[in-house]
Amino acid sequence: MHRKVLCLCVVLLLGYADGQAGQQMLNKLACIDHQECGACLSAAPHCRWCADPYYNAPAPRCNDDLSLVQSGCSQGLIQRPLPALWEVVANNTLQDVQPDSLDHVVQIQPQSIRLSLKPRETRKVKFSYRPAKNYPLDLYYLMDLTWSMKDDKDTLVNLGDALTVTLSNLTDNFRIGFGSFADKPLMPFISVDEKRLANPCAMEEHECEAMYNYRHHLSLTDQVKDFIENVNKSAVTANLDNAEGQLDALVQVIACGNRIGWSAHSRKIVILLTDGSIHTAGDGKLAGATKRNDGECHLDDNGYYTESIIYDYPSLEQVYRLLDKYKVNVVFAVTDSVKSYYDNVHQLLEDFTYVAKLESDSSNILKLVKMGYEDIVSVVNFKDDSSNGPVKVQYFTNCGVKGGSMMETTKCTGVEYGMTLNYEAHLTLDSCPEYKKITQKIRISESQLGQDSLELDVELQCGCECEGDQIKDMLLNCPSNSHLVCGVCQCNKGWSGPMCNCSIEDEAASAALEAQCREPNATRTIACSGMGDCRCGKCQCDRGFSGRYCQCKDCERSIENGMECGGAERGTCVCGQCSCAPGWLGSACDCPTATEACRAPAGGDVCSGHGTCECGRCKCDSSGPDGKYSGMFCETCATCKNPLCVNAEPCVSCHLNNTCTDLCTIGDFNYTVTERLTDTDTLKTGEVACILRRENEDGQDCEYKYTYSAATKSMISMEIVIRSKNCIGALRAKLMTSALVIMACVVAVGMIVILIYKSAQIISDRRAYAKFVQEAQESRMHMQELNPLYISPISEFKMPEAYNRDKMD
Missing domain, CATH: 2.10.25.10 (Laminin)
Incomplete structure (x- = not known):
């Protein structure tokens, strides 16, 4: 017994030793192929680099720790991966807006982290976001003041206190500004008639302002009365076409931050009111404004856009970049006639724009302001600038749902004040861009605001700490124009x-x-x-x-064998072109010129006379006297008899009679016959179905279904597979047996039903008799009581008193 235990222990130890040796060998193979320190340490966590310049052992410098020590590398010069770095630099708690200052507003936590990443490593950074209450709102009204919008201006003037109440309900900290736009004062957008230049509304018998592109009327202020006053003083103008210069005006509103008065810490919203379509890049060239829009501020002292006649309209792409850069949102408040047009514009500027239907007289403008603001603040979307480096970032969040699972997304909708969103940023470094230690800075911020952010200093651990080798005598062993780096020579x-x-x-x-x-x-x-x-x-x-x-x-490879130019026997590659040997054609020399491959094993014409031979394959005629032909040799159709089925029948019969082997020869052609009766799958590509009816040894009429597929090898012309067998005699026996079983089941069920019925009847009778006996006993016990249903058979007759009884005596 002790010997058996000892032997078992020895076997286990030997197996464990073999496993350890195998694992050590795998560890070595993962390291020894690398020739630089950075690449070595990045290959696998267990890889080490010997930076000893005097290391002369035959073992590679990149190896596991034990191997380097055993090879004589100095312990102090073995380079090992740097320890992981994780340091939270700033972690202020979430805080709403304070009445005295905006500097203490915190919407994202933590704010700064230092961490490290190794190649093929992913690290999770958790952070929280909560929209701050009473966050400042900068609202700028940008209004179309062409003639068709005259009534809308009057509506805006009459808002008064209602505007104050609406904005106060949104936030306690709001400011409001005003600007207007029309179009470029250039032909063909305006009339060049002198009278209409001075008064574009002369045709309407009304006095209005000369044509201008954009004018800034009022910088952002918390005085609503100043806003109403400036709207009232503004004058309408007129142009010739229905398209306006909205984008020119929008660029100036965004770029002229100092003139407009945008705050560094605020939610910036532009309400753009219009009933016209948009002029975009290229339209200005019709009027001579040929320079590409520079996206810069060009306002004079009176607030007019001065370079309108020089610069072309901006493109939507330019506007999108400015909206993203300055974190400005735009609500297109447009009439029903152009809403579908602005819906298409919104799809291109989706992250920063919203579309709302404006009534013809702008009577619902306050409602649109409220809806637009709520739509904007209810969406939280995070972005980062990781595209500038090799680190990839994925976001997961529960969107504020308590106990909800984390899902991969950057955007959450339906966010309300007081709701805390938990996020996870998964940082991944697939590979090192270069083998040295570098740092990538990543800024994660909310796309609508951008003021609060999470700063990540990511140290990419792709290099070593031994780049400054100062061993002068070893430099003599390096070639000219090189220097020693981590024990090996590298070029200057x-x-x-x-x-x-x-x-x-x-x-x-x-x-x-x-x-x-x-x-x-x-x-x-x-x-x-x-x-x-x-x-x-x-x-x-x-x-x-x-x-x-x-x-x-490189030359094309044959689909048939995967070899370049079909292999040496078919062709050779000559600078990207296949030079085919005699008997072969095609870009990959995979098309034989001979037509023998298109002749059926049973002989006959090429493609059975019902097609053409192309690249060694039959292309069947789509129509003929018997309909459409198909099959590898165009040998079959819906109404004709398949000659290959007829030719294969002797081999199938031979196989069923057990009078030949699986290889059957008829004439000059060979056939292989196999039997797979359980294979009832649909026909595979190249297979054709046939039916053979014959009588078996028991005298039953049997039907055999088999398929054939012609092979490409010369020794085997056709492969036959018998897939099903159905004999009539056997079928009758099965039917008879089934009928008897069904009859027996019917009789048994009938007997059971009768027994159940009789049993139920007997039980019912016994219950009725027992009840009768019980009632009779109760009647005897209460004889003094008359039965209310009883009628006595004795009747009485009383003689009348007046009747003479003596006469009858």
């Missing part, structure tokens, strides 16, 4: 090549080396045809290209 800046003898900074030498990588007498002037890198005068081609100058693409 401006030099390359195995021996660091290829100058990159020397323009003459570099040009001479690069000239060797250019194809002579070629129209291309790019080194290595742009499909490779020039290394010391020699091209290193990208995958898929070859040749001295990487000027040749």
